[in-house]
Amino acid sequence: MNITTETWTKLHDLAVEAMRTAYCPYSGYPVGAAGIAEDGTYYSGCNIENAGYGVGLCAECGLVSAFVRGGGHRLVAVACVNGNSEPVVPCGRCRQVLYEHGGPDMLLAMPAGIMPMSDVLPYGFGQNDLEDVATSTFKPAEAAANTEEGGRDE
Numbered sequence: 001m002n003i004t005t006e007t008w009t010k011l012h013d014l015a016v017e018a019m020r021t022a023y024c025p026y027s028g029y030p031v032g033a034a035g036i037a038e039d040g041t042y043y044s045g046c047n048i049e050n051a052g053y054g055v056g057l058c059a060e061c062g063l064v065s066a067f068v069r070g071g072g073h074r075l076v077a078v079a080c081v082n083g084n085s086e087p088v089v090p091c092g093r094c095r096q097v098l099y100e101h102g103g104p105d106m107l108l109a110m111p112a113g114i115m116p117m118s119d120v121l122p123y124g125f126g127q128n129d130l131e132d133v134a135t136s137t138f139k140p141a142e143a144a145a146n147t148e149e150g151g152r153d154e
């Protein structure tokens with residue numbers, strides 16, 4: 001899919017709209033994220049913090065949740081903005097979350113310009129890495145059964 005200037009503008013505008021709904025009473029740092037799927041459908045999300053600081057959700061998590069719930073198959077392009085409506089880099093965890101649904105070719109509007117995910121998360125861990133383990137000779141279930149209690153090997 002060709003991501004036109006109009007599409008990037010729409011993604012930016014949707015991300016700003018989402019950012020304005022952020023729930024971030026603890027950090028005061030609102031974030032909005034918007035993405036377009038391969039069928040042209042747009043999705044967005046905002047960060048949602050929590051009194052249990054560690055369980056706060058990033059804007060990209062909201063975006064991916066809406067995308068999967070909406071039946072999207074592949075994220076093609078994503079834009080994230082901060083409270084100044086400027087592009088913001090996704091945190092490390094969110095790079096991984098986005099990689100699952102966009103792969104290395106997904107495009108991201110970064111502060112430095114538009115970049116493919118392969119530049120934002122080089123050597124990303126994906127489904128193919130799990131398939132490689134299917135050929136592993138080590139079987140965790142057998143190892144557990146071979147210990148005295150049949151449980152964890154201390």
Ligand code: THU
Binds near residue numbers: 027048057058
């Ligand atoms: N945040 C996001 O929503 N996405 C990111 O990729 C970076 C950080 C949020 C988490 C937290 O609510 C606030 O920004 C400050 O870290």
